[in-house]
Amino acid sequence: MDFALDDEQRMMREMALRICRNELEPRLGAHPADAPMSRSLLLELFAAVRGTGLLAPRLPETDGGAGLRMLDYGLMLELVPAALAISLIAHEGCIARLYSECTPAQKARLLPPLIAGEAIGCTGSTEPDAGSDPRAVQSRLHRQGDRLLLSGRKLWITNGSVADVMIVTCRDLRDGSGSRAPMAKVIVERARTPFEAREIDTIGLRQGLLAEIVFEDYPVEPGNVIESGGGATEVLKATWSVNRPLIGLVAVGLAQRAFDLALDYSRLRTQFGKPIAGHQLVQKALSDAATAIESSRLLCHSALAAIDRGEGSPGRGAMAKRHAQNACQEAIWQSMNVLGASGLAVETGIERLYRDVRMLAIPDGTNEILSLIHGRELTGVEALRGTAARAS
Ligand SMILES: Cc1cc2nc3c(=O)[nH]c(=O)nc-3n(C[C@H](O)[C@H](O)[C@H](O)COP(=O)(O)OP(=O)(O)OC[C@H]3O[C@@H](n4cnc5c(N)ncnc54)[C@H](O)[C@@H]3O)c2cc1C
Structure with missing residues (x-):
């Protein structure tokens, strides 16, 4: 087992990071923080990520997609601003389902503009x-x-x-x-x-x-x-199995930003005659936050890598997303605390990360539902509908 990124993955991350810094963050930064993106802004952002494969990662290259491994998709998505990342996941989910479920005629008409990011799904x-x-x-x-x-x-x-x-x-x-x-x-x-x-x-x-x-x-x-016909449920389950660890990685991205702010601040802020980074409980807060982020990232990567090996399962994806959302929410809370009152100020930007991560506890299965999906897989017993069922 090798936990290091290979050269190709490093290059993908660098490319995604460059686009985030140069294209996505400035455009979103120029848009009011409290206003939903306009259609034209979302299309501009889609155009900016076109070369990364984030628009249609799951489709094979022969059919116009990027043919990415889901782990590689997740490695890049973690870096994308959260609101856009959620839009991309929804767009991609639409493409993947059209691709799996539609007739050749429907696909030929609908997919090309969606894959190109000229239409939104x-x-x-x-x-x-x-x-x-x-x-x-x-x-x-x-x-x-x-x-x-x-x-x-x-x-x-x-x-x-x-x-x-x-x-x-x-x-x-x-x-x-x-x-x-x-x-x-x-x-x-x-x-x-x-x-x-x-x-x-x-x-x-x-x-x-x-x-x-x-x-x-x-x-x-x-x-x-x-x-x-009957294949629709399987397609839906497959979409959710991928989406959940991806949303987990969006939580990781938010928590990483909060942690970076807290770490910088802890080195600069002096209290009791020394930088607060030198106080033991501040180090513990940073250690707890870093542990939450890293464990979340690894669980999500592991769930996506399992999908790439053909061994993905609903329980694994559910576990990854629930852990990541919970742990990253706590990590952002800890990071906010390191900034004291400044952590509460809108201008610091960290309170927004806390509000954003809270949103991720709900889509593609609330944390409660995810625990039942995972529990069903562990036990083989259906708790959601009260009947014994296959753990799938
Ligand atoms: C950011 C975001 C994006 C979204 N995007 C989409 C989208 O693109 N398309 C789409 O169709 N939907 C989308 N949703 C909706 C989302 O999938 C639903 O909100 C979610 O499935 C929960 O449904 P609900 O809000 O009606 O809560 P409810 O199902 O009413 O649940 C309310 C509470 O009861 C709990 N609960 C319910 N049943 C059980 C149970 N059996 N055992 C224990 N607890 C239970 C829940 O965990 C929750 O705490 C999105 C939601 C958000 C927040």
Whole structure:
């Protein structure tokens, strides 16, 4: 086992770091800290990362993707500003699902602009009454005469207000079945049929994009229904298994920034006649924070490397994300403390990291749900739905 980056990975990290410093951070820095990115800003940022492979890392090069290993994707994503990283994960998830589930004709039409970052993608599953339990989805695809219509509300959708393409999970009432209707997925295209979306104001990731979207008898073209059958659940699980350690690495990136600020400050700030770095409890706070960051990074890397070896599992990804979010939140708290009152000041920039990391406890499985996914894999017993189940 070798924990060192190879030459290619080092070069990828250096390239990502250069783009973050020269392109992404200045553009986001010039945008108000409390305002969601505009569509044009997000497209500019997508254009800036085009050469890194972050837009379509999972797709093979033969199909226009970057053909990256998931570990390499994660190594770069950790460096990207968090609000953009979450947008990229949502965009990439949309591409990966279109690629896995769509017909050749659908792919040929939809994928090229998404892969190039000239269009924005997202996926809409969560609803006002369907969060942790995706089977509670109530949005419905139904018929009116010879028209197909989509009705329902989607909530907390990353990129939702600016997306060109959204994969919407809903109930399939095309055959008139009732509440036990099977699930369906519909591709919604803003350019063909616009839809209403509103941004939701949240505690953190305030430059990020999180929307509520209402569909009321929204016309769906028959060619925009994804007829992937039973494989859809497997595709969804595969997407989540990758996304969770990636979100864990976004938490690591936030905590690393907080730790770097705290370390610098501890060397400069003098109290009781010496730099506070020389006080034992300050060293312990820094040691605890560094340990939290490193253990989180290693767990996420290990989960992604397992996926690359074909040995990934929902439990492993769930464990990595839950540990990283918890540990990095604590690490940022410790780092803020090292700055004393300055840690609370908006101008220091560290309180924002604390607000941002809090957001990551929720998407792609809350920490409670992740512990149950991991627990199911450890025990082979299903706790979420009360029935014995395969640990998968
Ligand atoms: C930054 C961000 C980005 C997001 N992006 C997207 C997106 O792009 N697309 C999308 O579809 N959704 C997205 N979401 C929504 C997210 O997936 C849901 O918010 C999440 O699944 C939780 O659902 P909920 O908020 O309705 O909470 P609920 O499911 O209502 O849970 C409320 C509380 O109850 C707990 N709970 C629920 N069930 C159980 C149980 N069985 N055992 C123990 N505790 C339980 C939860 O852990 C939580 O603490 C995003 C959310 C955030 C914050």
